[in-house]
Amino acid sequence: MKINHLYLRRSVLGLIFFFKVICSNAQKFLDLTPLDKDISKKIRQFISYEEGDKIIRFSSGIYEINETIKLSSDVMLVGVSVDSTILQFDLKGKENCIEIIGKRENKPNRIIENERVIHEGDRYYKIFNANPNLDLSEWGSESMGCMVKGKYLKEGVFEWKHGYDDIMKSTLGDSILCYEIFPVRNVSLRDFTIKRLDETSGQTSNIFMNYTADCEIARVESYNCNYSHVTLENSYNVKVEHCLFREGFSHGNGGKAYGVALQYGSSWCSIEGCWFDSLRHGVVLQLGVSLNSIVGNYFENSYWTEVRLPEKSAGDIVFHGNFPFRNQVSYNICNNIVVDNSHGVNGPNAIVHNRVLLYGIYTNRKSVDSTFYIGCNLINKGGIFKGRLVTKGKAVRSCGNYIGERLQKSQGDCKNLGCSLQDLQITLSSNDAIEYFGLTLPED
Numbered sequence: 001m002k003i004n005h006l007y008l009r010r011s012v013l014g015l016i017f018f019f020k021v022i023c024s025n026a027q028k029f030l031d032l033t034p035l036d037k038d039i040s041k042k043i044r045q046f047i048s049y050e051e052g053d054k055i056i057r058f059s060s061g062i063y064e065i066n067e068t069i070k071l072s073s074d075v076m077l078v079g080v081s082v083d084s085t086i087l088q089f090d091l092k093g094k095e096n097c098i099e100i101i102g103k104r105e106n107k108p109n110r111i112i113e114n115e116r117v118i119h120e121g122d123r124y125y126k127i128f129n130a131n132p133n134l135d136l137s138e139w140g141s142e143s144m145g146c147m148v149k150g151k152y153l154k155e156g157v158f159e160w161k162h163g164y165d166d167i168m169k170s171t172l173g174d175s176i177l178c179y180e181i182f183p184v185r186n187v188s189l190r191d192f193t194i195k196r197l198d199e200t201s202g203q204t205s206n207i208f209m210n211y212t213a214d215c216e217i218a219r220v221e222s223y224n225c226n227y228s229h230v231t232l233e234n235s236y237n238v239k240v241e242h243c244l245f246r247e248g249f250s251h252g253n254g255g256k257a258y259g260v261a262l263q264y265g266s267s268w269c270s271i272e273g274c275w276f277d278s279l280r281h282g283v284v285l286q287l288g289v290s291l292n293s294i295v296g297n298y299f300e301n302s303y304w305t306e307v308r309l310p311e312k313s314a315g316d317i318v319f320h321g322n323f324p325f326r327n328q329v330s331y332n333i334c335n336n337i338v339v340d341n342s343h344g345v346n347g348p349n350a351i352v353h354n355r356v357l358l359y360g361i362y363t364n365r366k367s368v369d370s371t372f373y374i375g376c377n378l379i380n381k382g383g384i385f386k387g388r389l390v391t392k393g394k395a396v397r398s399c400g401n402y403i404g405e406r407l408q409k410s411q412g413d414c415k416n417l418g419c420s421l422q423d424l425q426i427t428l429s430s431n432d433a434i435e436y437f438g439l440t441l442p443e444d
Contacts, residue, residue, distance in 0.1 A: 076188040407421060
């Protein structure tokens, strides 16, 4: 039988084209085992060669990793479970363990006016206060702002769904600049454990995200950090859910042993249902972060060193200055909440319906410009300075807060809450983190 080679060749080329089209629209997979060498290099090559959604699957086992894992858009890093997939990092005293970093345009543009539109834009921007007289730390330049989706039009007009008049003009003022962000998007980290083996002298993180958008960290456990387990900088809509963050190499001064650090204008992020254990601070909000929610988390065993205060008085949730604003902290169970003036002013923020088990809620003098403290339940176990509600500052509202069964005196305008102060009382014997991890609360 004669073979028509031209026909055969065309058919084969057609099939190759067909499968290329099919594959271009399908998910790509990279399967890894603990026997694989150069894990970070394999991941880097896979990401650079493939297009579309990429899923990197770690099988059960302990992985010895000695180089930072760097991820780009549309990547899922997933294990079997936190118990069976262990990523063990030894980076010889430097670098982050997992790094996700986008880009930004170099030159900012001035916003003269903004136009409100019905639908959200598809481009990402950071808008920030450019007032040179703003009292920011020297490392906090361009931090006080917000990450948004919108569109910059010519001649200083910015088009977006909300309009900064609605969200922050009272805080940001009129000296507004913006630059476009080109974020790493749609990254998902799920179902594995990170164990860091090496201590660093610099501020490294187990998961570091800068200029990212629409990402998630879910069901991840992380042990032993330097600066923080998770750092979110200049990021938009990142969700951290049902994660455990435990221990740091040092609990001393200079930024060490944080659980999640939200900073440099990160916005619309959420930390939900997580367990924070044996850290200096569980969640830190600083450097202009806004519109984030810290909800339903559980904190225990926080402590600090190199301070003159009691060891266990470290704040589980800390507003750390340089103007974090419009953030909500609610339905958490912790030992201490602190609003400090280490790096300037905080606010406005909302601290609502939290249960505080040890020292209480402390607000340092000159650290607040407009903050709500509403419906929190503080436990007074006895002992000096324990079970305290200290709400100093400018334009503070403190309404419906209890120490034990005793309703505390109101501060500021509490008339328009929509309910009586008694109705605000909560016991909060459980929350999302308690239920997800199957924990038992300590007795009051």
